[in-house]
Amino acid sequence: MPDNKGYYYFNNGLSxxxxxxxxxxxxxxxxxxxxxxxxxxxxxxxVTAFDFFEGDGGVYQELVLSILVPPLVKPGDILPKAALYPxxxxxxxxxxxxxxxxxxxxxxxxxDIDVEFVEGESELSVSVSADGDPICEMSGTSHEFEPAELxxxxxxxxxxxxxxxxxxMRGDGYSEHEFExxxxxxxxxxxxxxxxxxxxxxxxxREQWMKGGVEIFTPLENI
Amino acid sequence: xxxxxxxxxxxxxxxxxxxxxxxPLAMQYDYTNFYFGSGDDAFAMLEPFDEWYKDSxxxxxxxxxxxxQAAPSTxxxxxxxxxxxxxxxxxxxxxxxxxxxxxxxxxxxxxxxAAQLYGNGASGSPVLSGSLEIHxxxxxxxxxxxxxxAVLLFPTGYSVNVGVVAGLMRSGDLIVADQYAHASLVDGMxxxxxxxxxxxxxxxxxxxxxxxxxxxxxLVLIEGVYSMDGDVAIVPxxxxxxxxxxxxxLIDEAHSTFIYGENGRGVAEHFGYEDEIDIHVGTFSKxxxxxxxxxxxxxxxxxxxxxxxxxxxxxCGLSPVVSAGILKALDLFEAEPELRSxxxxxxxxxxxxxxxxxxxxxxxxxxxxxxxxxxxxxxxEMGEALMYEGVYxxxxxxxxxxxxxxxxxxxxxxxxxxxxLEEGVRTITRVLQxxxxxxxxxxxxxxxxx
Numbered sequence: 001m002p003d004n005k006g007y008y009y010f011n012n013g014l015s016x017x018x019x020x021x022x023x024x025x026x027x028x029x030x031x032x033x034x035x036x037x038x039x040x041x042x043x044x045x046x047v048t049a050f051d052f053f054e055g056d057g058g059v060y061q062e063l064v065l066s067i068l069v070p071p072l073v074k075p076g077d078i079l080p081k082a083a084l085y086p087x088x089x090x091x092x093x094x095x096x097x098x099x100x101x102x103x104x105x106x107x108x109x110x111x112d113i114d115v116e117f118v119e120g121e122s123e124l125s126v127s128v129s130a131d132g133d134p135i136c137e138m139s140g141t142s143h144e145f146e147p148a149e150l151x152x153x154x155x156x157x158x159x160x161x162x163x164x165x166x167x168x169m170r171g172d173g174y175s176e177h178e179f180e181x182x183x184x185x186x187x188x189x190x191x192x193x194x195x196x197x198x199x200x201x202x203x204x205x206r207e208q209w210m211k212g213g214v215e216i217f218t219p220l221e222n223i
Numbered sequence: 224x225x226x227x228x229x230x231x232x233x234x235x236x237x238x239x240x241x242x243x244x245x246x247p248l249a250m251q252y253d254y255t256n257f258y259f260g261s262g263d264d265a266f267a268m269l270e271p272f273d274e275w276y277k278d279s280x281x282x283x284x285x286x287x288x289x290x291x292q293a294a295p296s297t298x299x300x301x302x303x304x305x306x307x308x309x310x311x312x313x314x315x316x317x318x319x320x321x322x323x324x325x326x327x328x329x330x331x332x333x334x335x336x337a338a339q340l341y342g343n344g345a346s347g348s349p350v351l352s353g354s355l356e357i358h359x360x361x362x363x364x365x366x367x368x369x370x371x372x373a374v375l376l377f378p379t380g381y382s383v384n385v386g387v388v389a390g391l392m393r394s395g396d397l398i399v400a401d402q403y404a405h406a407s408l409v410d411g412m413x414x415x416x417x418x419x420x421x422x423x424x425x426x427x428x429x430x431x432x433x434x435x436x437x438x439x440x441x442l443v444l445i446e447g448v449y450s451m452d453g454d455v456a457i458v459p460x461x462x463x464x465x466x467x468x469x470x471x472x473l474i475d476e477a478h479s480t481f482i483y484g485e486n487g488r489g490v491a492e493h494f495g496y497e498d499e500i501d502i503h504v505g506t507f508s509k510x511x512x513x514x515x516x517x518x519x520x521x522x523x524x525x526x527x528x529x530x531x532x533x534x535x536x537x538x539c540g541l542s543p544v545v546s547a548g549i550l551k552a553l554d555l556f557e558a559e560p561e562l563r564s565x566x567x568x569x570x571x572x573x574x575x576x577x578x579x580x581x582x583x584x585x586x587x588x589x590x591x592x593x594x595x596x597x598x599x600x601x602x603x604e605m606g607e608a609l610m611y612e613g614v615y616x617x618x619x620x621x622x623x624x625x626x627x628x629x630x631x632x633x634x635x636x637x638x639x640x641x642x643x644l645e646e647g648v649r650t651i652t653r654v655l656q657x658x659x660x661x662x663x664x665x666x667x668x669x670x671x672x673x
Contacts, residue, residue, distance in 0.1 A: 019421075034259075036259065039409070039419075039421060040409055040412050040413045040419045041418070041419050042421070070258075070259030071259075073271065074262075079252060079256050079271065079275075143627060176626060177625075177626055177627045178621075178625030178626040178627065178628065179625070179627070179628075180423075180625075198436070203423075205625070206626065
């Protein structure tokens with residue numbers, strides 16, 4: 001029986017969290033959401049890169065820039081690990097992009113991107129560009145990989161309204177640490193517009209790397 | 224090449240320990256999950272927090288705030304709020320009483336006498352009726368000790384930093400703090416409404432990057448000794464950068480006053496940079512075993528802060544009873560330089576013994592020693608084991624420190640005997656070995672031999 005959920009299987013999913021100015025985060029969020037502040041005037045930019053090999057969007061790579069926000073928890077709900085608002089998404093294929101826009105109402109960069117993953121023993125590097133113009137370079141490192149299943153709230157917003165999907169990330173191996181070993185270089189680009197790049201940390205305070213995983217989205221619900 | 228699809232699991236959650244055992248839900252969440260709540264009720268997070276806390280407290284959070292039965296000496300009796308039993312004669316490595324002054328007979332006598340003269344409290348704000356002769360005596364003594372023109376007393380260490388930072392800085396100014404700066408400094412930044420930035424711990428190139436982007440008034444906040452890691456601010460390099468960008472500097476010497484420097488004036492004295500630093504903060508609750516804090520600097524700075532430090536202005540003055548205890552502790556500190564020598568001997572001994580045993584103590588250089596466990600899932604279990612085996616140590620885990628950097632924060636006192644330190648190392652090592660946190664004696668011998 002189809003469950004109307006979206007399934008996206010990936011080899012590698014690297015997500016690193018960086019401090020960013022709260023003023024930027026407020027500008028990028030819809031009025032129904034507030035940014036988390038982990039330090040005074042410092043919110044959280046999540047940069048995530050996926051290498052999908054199968055699923056509803058086919059085979060493609062993806063870059064997602066999100067802002068962390070408080071989850072929407074009703075009495076009796078399971079508390080999610082975190083909640084995020086993707087404000088800039090890009091894919092390497094039109095099919096993947098169409099899926100993201102039409103099904104999940106995610107704001108997309110409208111051209112294909114090139115994503116290169118370089119996996120070392122304990123480091124994963126990602127370079128993203130479009131038509132030869134660099135967008136970002138990110139590296140993350142591993143701690144210890146363990147099986148994990150993590151729940152997130154993902155928020156979307158467009159002219160049709162404000163929405164939420166419960167996003168489950170399940171993987172054979174998941175590593176998370178705060179050793180500040182990774183790095184980030186963001187470039188001025190349509191995808192990064194709205195970000196004051198020189199005010200964003202060039203190292204992650206948290207590095208999250210999932211291998212052999214699946215992203216499962218529940219159907220959108222109005223909030 | 225594609226990996227195989229992940230199989231579905233039946234359980235709803237989520238993280239497993241190193242052995243692959245699923246962690247109880249209580250241990251999968253922490254305080255950060257309950258900071259923001261949704262909905263319109265200001266009490267929205269109370270119920271979910273309470274549900275989590277009911278499970279989490281017996282799972283380990285009960286180890287915080289256990290009631291001690293008497294003075295924080297090197298041996299203490301502590302009531303276990305989970306079982307109700309009192310653990311007797313625990314070796315105490317959890318208290319700040321670095322010089323063992325809080326319970327000295329002379330201090331107790333001075334406190335008793337002051338209570339006879341002044342009663343219990345100051346009964347007023349220090350700017351109104353809560354200023355007593357003993358406060359002036361204490362402030363003058365401290366100014367002379369610090370070699371500064373004046374000192375202002377505050378009822379707590381927290382209120383010094385909040386009051387000084389928010390008292391000086393305004394909206395549009397820039398404050399740059401070390402990322403490990405104490406919460407009181409951060410709260411001062413928030414209250415000041417100044418633009419706030421943080422630089423990577425002790426990294427002057429990052430400090431410079433933050434300073435060079437802004438004009439206007441600038442204040443840099445550092446600590447002498449950082450309280451979670453026991454490492455020291457690289458004062459000369461920080462001063463050099465600050466001077467280049469016309470930034471004023473505040474140093475919080477809560478854990479280093481009466482410890483560092485030839486005369487015990489702190490890390491600024493240790494590096495010979497006392498005059499280059501504009502604002503010197505210290506506390507009475509650590510080495511002097513009392514309560515409260517102070518700021519030392521120029522007379523003009525103190526005059527200004529007297530009028531604009533709201534955390535002092537709108538608090539009751541420091542208790543005269545505590546003030547008398549602090550004055551006596553200061554007498555003892557000055558009369559007995561051997562207290563500091565003994566503390567440093569104990570620090571060297573303990574650091575060496577722990578390192579020899581293969582226990583990681585990070586970059587600690589002083590009496591604050593982090594016993595690095597780096598096992599967030601089992602640190603409470605280890606804390607419990609240590610208590611049952613005779614050692615009282617506080618576990619520190621995320622979010623107080625980064626994920627996977629959990630530790631026990633050990634405080635060494637001049638009052639610890641050599642036997643107590645040896646017993647502490649033996650017990651700590653034994654417990655950590657059971658959890659594979661440090662090598663067994665056999666491993667140590669083998670690796671040393673090889």
